[in-house]
Amino acid sequence: MKFTSKKDVWLSLILFGSIGYGTFLTISAFISGEVDMGESIFPMLLNIVFIIFISWLWFTTYYVLDEKELVIRCGPINKRIPYREIISAHKTWNPLSSPALSLKRINIKYQFGMALISPKDRDKFLSMLKERCPHADIKFN
Template identity: 40%
Template sequence: MKQIFPSAVSWWLFAPLLVLLLGSTVFAGLEQSWLSGLTMLAALGFTIWLIRSTYYEVQPAQQLLRIVSGPLVWRVRVADITQVEKSHNLLSSPALSLDRLKIYYGKYDFVLISPADRAGFLAALLTLNPAIRHD
């Protein structure tokens, strides 16, 4: 049975962006520039969509880790995962918090994620691939 792990969210990262976008949308509305208002509203909607739809799904039947962030989806074979380590890397990634896990897979690939339940997420991966190195 698949397990879904929502992303942790560092609200201090997103609050200024949301306030800026909301303020810009209202200000654009006051200027009566419908195009500016519509653009800001779309950016606000996209940001909220990302916050609400970023999660990590472990699928035991397919031996797959599925990472979803809005319209973006990554699929990583659990057998290809070699290492999981803690990270605070600022690189753009499907992680809504700076309290992240760096997942190495394949020969040179990695992805940064931020499951709210890090221990449960790691346990789910280790159940499928006990050879994963982790700290």
């Protein structure tokens, strides 16, 4: 089953606000004549690349409870965690960098590390994970 990532409003404002502000500064400098076309091409291209990359992350972050593994997808990140390796999972507000677009997260500890994810429906995700990982310590609080 596929779970999309919960997306915090404040995060979207920061990400897309900074993109908009950078684009505004570049275009306004060009229009006002402070820089010529040659000087503004690099910042404009950099903005376009940044917009594409952030959009890629924003629209392709999801989690799949497959038959034998948990699949975490976020832009270029494609992590697969076999259920037999999952040790525990619990809700958290951990702000560490991760393939999660919200601070309402789930911390999944597995044999070789941990993953922080933010499915929209954390309770349903944990419930389904518990079914697939009866050996794991799954906490709902």
